[in-house]
Amino acid sequence: MRKLMMSAAALALAATGAMAEVKVGMITTLSGGGAGLGIDVRDGFLLAIEQSGRDDITVVIEDDQQKPDIAVQLSDKMIQSEKVDVMTGIIWSNLAMAVVPGAVAQGKFYLSPNAGPSALAGKGCNPNYFNVAWQNDNLHEAAGAYANSAGYRNSFILAPNYPAGQDALTGYKRFYEGALAGEIYTQIGQTDYAAEIAQIRASGADSVFFFLPGGMGISFLKQYADSGVGLPVVGPGFSFDQGILQAVGAAALGVVNTSQWSKDLDNPANVAFVASFQEKYGRLPSLYASQGFDTANLLISALEKADVSDADAFREALRAADFASTRGAFRFGPNHHPIQTIYAREVIREGDVFTNKVIGVALEDHADAYAPECRM
Amino acid sequence: MSGILIAEQILNGLQAGVMLFLMAAGLTLIFGVMGLINLAHGSLYMLGAFAAAWVAGATGSFGLALIAALAGAALAGVLIEVLVIRRLYGAAHLDQVLATFALILILSEGTRLVFGSFPLYLDIPPALAGPVTLPGGIRYPLYRLALIGAGLLVAVFLWWLTVRTRIGIRIRAGENDREMIAALGVDISRLYTIVFALGAALAGLAGALVGAIQSVQVGMGEPVLILAFVVIVIGGIGSIRGAFVGALLVGLTDTLGGIFLPELFKLFMAPDVATRAGASLASMAIYILMSLVLIWRPSGLFGARA
Numbered sequence: 158m159r160k161l162m163m164s165a166a167a168l169a170l171a172a173t174g175a176m177a178e179v180k181v182g183m184i185t186t187l188s189g190g191g192a193g194l195g196i197d198v199r200d201g202f203l204l205a206i207e208q209s210g211r212d213d214i215t216v217v218i219e220d221d222q223q224k225p226d227i228a229v230q231l232s233d234k235m236i237q238s239e240k241v242d243v244m245t246g247i248i249w250s251n252l253a254m255a256v257v258p259g260a261v262a263q264g265k266f267y268l269s270p271n272a273g274p275s276a277l278a279g280k281g282c283n284p285n286y287f288n289v290a291w292q293n294d295n296l297h298e299a300a301g302a303y304a305n306s307a308g309y310r311n312s313f314i315l316a317p318n319y320p321a322g323q324d325a326l327t328g329y330k331r332f333y334e335g336a337l338a339g340e341i342y343t344q345i346g347q348t349d350y351a352a353e354i355a356q357i358r359a360s361g362a363d364s365v366f367f368f369l370p371g372g373m374g375i376s377f378l379k380q381y382a383d384s385g386v387g388l389p390v391v392g393p394g395f396s397f398d399q400g401i402l403q404a405v406g407a408a409a410l411g412v413v414n415t416s417q418w419s420k421d422l423d424n425p426a427n428v429a430f431v432a433s434f435q436e437k438y439g440r441l442p443s444l445y446a447s448q449g450f451d452t453a454n455l456l457i458s459a460l461e462k463a464d465v466s467d468a469d470a471f472r473e474a475l476r477a478a479d480f481a482s483t484r485g486a487f488r489f490g491p492n493h494h495p496i497q498t499i500y501a502r503e504v505i506r507e508g509d510v511f512t513n514k515v516i517g518v519a520l521e522d523h524a525d526a527y528a529p530e531c532r533m
Numbered sequence: 534m535s536g537i538l539i540a541e542q543i544l545n546g547l548q549a550g551v552m553l554f555l556m557a558a559g560l561t562l563i564f565g566v567m568g569l570i571n572l573a574h575g576s577l578y579m580l581g582a583f584a585a586a587w588v589a590g591a592t593g594s595f596g597l598a599l600i601a602a603l604a605g606a607a608l609a610g611v612l613i614e615v616l617v618i619r620r621l622y623g624a625a626h627l628d629q630v631l632a633t634f635a636l637i638l639i640l641s642e643g644t645r646l647v648f649g650s651f652p653l654y655l656d657i658p659p660a661l662a663g664p665v666t667l668p669g670g671i672r673y674p675l676y677r678l679a680l681i682g683a684g685l686l687v688a689v690f691l692w693w694l695t696v697r698t699r700i701g702i703r704i705r706a707g708e709n710d711r712e713m714i715a716a717l718g719v720d721i722s723r724l725y726t727i728v729f730a731l732g733a734a735l736a737g738l739a740g741a742l743v744g745a746i747q748s749v750q751v752g753m754g755e756p757v758l759i760l761a762f763v764v765i766v767i768g769g770i771g772s773i774r775g776a777f778v779g780a781l782l783v784g785l786t787d788t789l790g791g792i793f794l795p796e797l798f799k800l801f802m803a804p805d806v807a808t809r810a811g812a813s814l815a816s817m818a819i820y821i822l823m824s825l826v827l828i829w830r831p832s833g834l835f836g837a838r839a
Contacts, residue, residue, distance in 0.1 A: 188642060188645065189751065192645065192650035193652075318809065318816070342808055342809055344791075344815075346756050348757075349545075349549055351545035351548065351674075352542055352788045352791050352792050353791075355538055355792075356538070358672070359535060371748075371750075372747070372748030373748075375652055375750075376748050379746050379747070380674075383662060383674045383746065385663055385674075400652075401651065403651070404651065405654075
């Protein structure tokens with residue numbers, strides 16, 4: 158009896174192999190305070206799969222709860238029992254560092270829809286790891302470049318005291334040419350910025366740069382607006398994302414932020430994406446949703462050229478990045494990270510919705526600083 | 534570093550302290566009277582903020598939002614006490630911690646199911662928006678001054694409640710000897726429900742007041758909960774006076790430490806190393822304060838002698 162069942166299972170396996178089914182494992186954050194980001198990545202990804210009309214792509218979705226240990230457990234499960242071919246979904250850099258090196262070492266492909274830690278872009282790059290979003294420093298570098306062009310000469314800069322926060326200030330300073338009126342590391346998860354705002358007021362700065370993702374940014378912006386300091390603010394697009402702008406409200410109006418994507422980018426792929434996302438989910442897409450959507454389209458474009466079981470051909474097909482990205486021109490650098498244009502956006506009000514409008518290019522065709530360290 | 538900046542930072546420390554007091558007062562009352570470690574106190578703070586954001590969004594009135602926060606959190610407190618906590622009074626502290634931790638998870642994900650994963654919007658009422666100029670030329674946000682005022686009012690109310698009213702006498706008696714007041718005919722289970730609801734309402738009020746200048750989102754209560762525990766350990770568990778003094782100490786240490794430690798380090802270090810090291814030490818400052826207080830007075834500043 159057991160023998161019979163086993164041969165039946167083998168037959169079933171052989172059958173799926175013949176249809177060239179592809180199994181995608183998505184580990185992302187779907188609960189807790191950071192859930193908004195993961196939900197947008199998932200929804201963007203699934204929308205692209207649905208629009209492709211391909212029913213041979215199965216997506217297994219799991220919630221990492223924003224915890225590295227859970228992400229590692231899920232990754233083991235997906236690789237060993239679910240036998241996925243491609244993995245994706247992780248939002249946070251510390252989780253990516255826990256999962257990605259192990260997954261690619263076991264021969265899986267990993268397509269990052271968000272996290273882009275410098276360690277995976279430089280010495281730790283891998284032929285099977287592709288980042289479809291950005292290297293972590295990129296949007297901060299663009300903010301520094303924008304500050305130069307806006308004529309800011311004396312910036313006050315702040316970020317949380319953890320690796321991505323330190324990368325942010327490093328990235329800003331890499332391109333910003335003026336002096337620093339002050340540099341502060343805040344506590345991670347900090348919710349009150351009265352003390353920092355008092356320092357900004359007393360510092361004689363002419364502008365403020367901050368990287369405070371999620372709820373930290375909402376708190377800072379509301380308190381900053383109420384303090385009446387009134388200096389111009391610039392930051393990466395994360396704190397001005399569609400998901401959180403409504404919670405910041407009028408306090409964000411007029412703030413310039415940098416992003417590789419914006420809702421109003423005028424290319425056919427983006428116009429269609431924004432309309433179909435809104436129709437399907439009843440809300441405006443965010444930066445994260447666009448990254449999820451692009452990640453799925455990259456995957457689909459590669460599957461049309463090569464079978465995932467032929468790793469070398471599939472890798473070449475991914476590297477070609479032959480898909481219509483929502484952000485317009487998109488190609489991979491030698492370390493499999495994007496070379497792309499990063500825009501300056503301004504927060505505006507459209508009716509009763511707060512959103513972003515592109516006001517210019519911050520960095521044209523920008524590649525990350527770590528690519529020269531990558532050997533593969 | 535100017536005098537104005539220092540004065541402004543002291544105001545900031547006071548404001549953080551009085552809001553922390555609203556959280557810590559409820560936590561210390563519940564532990565003092567009922568002997569219960571309530572980890573879900575942070576969730577009640579979150580529920581207050583969500584109730585306020587929801588009502589403010591529907592009606593546009595901040596006053597109604599505050600009433601909703603008080604009522605919503607108190608109601609949630611009564612439900613939690615009757616359905617869950619009541620079974621835990623005889624249990625070991627570890628069981629209480631486990632059950633109230635489960636409540637955190639249930640309330641957080643329940644809130645997410647109802648309100649979604651994106652932060653809600655709650656704004657300062659227009660009458661309190663913007664900065665005012667104080668004597669000495671300090672420009673300070675009016676809303677934060679209002680928070681200090683509100684916190685002090687609640688402190689006076691709690692003093693009046695515990696010292697001057699019958700329910701206050703029962704609460705204090707309950708802290709001293711639970712069996713005895715039960716034997717004297719006080720309905721102890723009703724007293725517990727009232728104390729729990731009062732603590733919950735204070736947490737909800739703090740959530741709504743602070744929510745207007747922060748992000749109203751799932752999980753917002755847990756960082757505050759940790760600080761509130763530090764406060765009641767410093768102040769002495771069960772003592773409202775201790776919670777008040779402890780909250781101000783923690784608020785001032787946290788705020789001033791974050792500003793002055795990096796400046797201090799800059800005297801003998803490179804600026805960028807000093808900022809990073811100063812920030813790291815500042816985030817430890819309140820725990821160092823707690824250790825020092827415990828070495829000096831093991832049961833806290835105003836704790837009953839062991």
